[in-house]
Amino acid sequence: QVQLVESGGGLVQAGDSLRLSCTTSGQTLNGYTMAWFRQAPGNEREFVLAHVWNTGARDYAESVKGRFTISRDNANVYLQMNILNPEDTAVYYCAAAWFSEIDNYRLPTAYPYWGQGTQVTVTS
Numbered sequence: 001q002v003q004l005v006e007s008g009g010g011l012v013q014a015g016d017s018l019r020l021s022c023t024t025s026g027q028t029l030n031g032y033t034m035a036w037f038r039q040a041p042g043n044e045r046e047f048v049l050a051h052v053w054n055t056g057a058r059d060y061a062e063s064v065k066g067r068f069t070i071s072r073d074n075a076n077v078y079l080q081m082n083i084l085n086p087e088d089t090a091v092y093y094c095a096a097a098w099f100s101e102i103d104n105y106r107l108p109t110a111y112p113y114w115g116q117g118t119q120v121t122v123t124s
Helices: none
Strands: 005-007 010-013 018-023 032-039 046-051 058-060 068-072 076-081 090-098 118-123
Touching: 005 090, 018 032, 018 090, 018 118, 032 068, 032 076, 046 068, 046 076, 058 068, 076 090
Parallel strands: 010 118
Antiparallel strands: 005 018, 018 076, 032 046, 032 090, 046 058, 068 076, 090 118
């Protein structure tokens, strides 16, 4: 069982930056493909970006390319968000799946482990 806790959300203005953290305690995230998803009110949960463990590849949703980046260490995953705009307003979730047990890492259903989410609100 992997327990994930997100932090770092908040209220910011358009053009600002935020760094979200996803932390696990008592275990390593080595071996897990990690991803960030987001969900705005009335919308489905959507893929933001992922780091694929076994290849080292990073994949980004088109809407965040050039603005968001993912990084990680043994027990944490980070989402650096730059040049935020109001369309980025959502609850952000981190997710984990063992690298050999995941197929399409862009699908929420591929991930068995989730954090509780952290709210990001961007005003214009």
